Amino acid sequence: RWDFYVHFTNLSNYFCIAIMLTQLIQTARKRGNSYVTAVPLLKFIGMLAILLTFVVFNALLAGAADRDPQLNWRIGSLLCHVILPILFVADWFLFRERGKVKWYYPVASVGFPLAYMVFIFAQAALLKFDTSILIPGSNTPLIYPYFFVNLETQGVSGVAKWAVILFAAFMAVGFIFYGIDRLLARKGRRG
Secondary structure, three states, X not given: OOOHHHOHHHHHHHHHHHHXXXXXXXXXXXXXXXXXXXXXXXXXXHHHHHXXXXXXXXXXXXXXXXXXXXXXXXXXXXXXHHHHXXXXXXXXXXXXXXXXXXXXXXXXXXXXXXXXXXXXXXXXXHOOOOOOOEOOOOOOEOOOOOHHHOHHHHHHHHHHHHHHHHHHHHHHHHHHHHHHHHHHHHHHHHO
């Protein structure tokens, strides 16, 4: 639908699909058996973005009081919120050369959700903060697709609080994955 671009879920899924296509092209072109090295920073950012999609949906959105639980079991919802995130993170763990994540990847990865929030608020300003324009088939304002970016219900301080929480969690998870990468690289050299 025309409104697909307002959802972080869709953007993170398309971002990951683009990364997979890039890696598939590199795999098809290379000779010999070696790791795919295309877009490592973007792969890391995509992995964290799709993990954020998985966690936020399953922890905050899927069980929301105003959400029909049947929507969670639709194939599109399962693919975008559960299956692709699990497979993309598993791919990062299983099929990637260890020890290649740079210290700044977790910091740079915050750029994706930050750009998304800037986009959401720029769109809201362009639409004159009109909450009467709804996402088709829902009671959700087009300019506020998620409760944590809704200035009307959360206020500026509430949205800022959620932004800080999500960015900090995003970066913290990024540093955990950085540490895991380092640990697995050391373990691989010893083994």
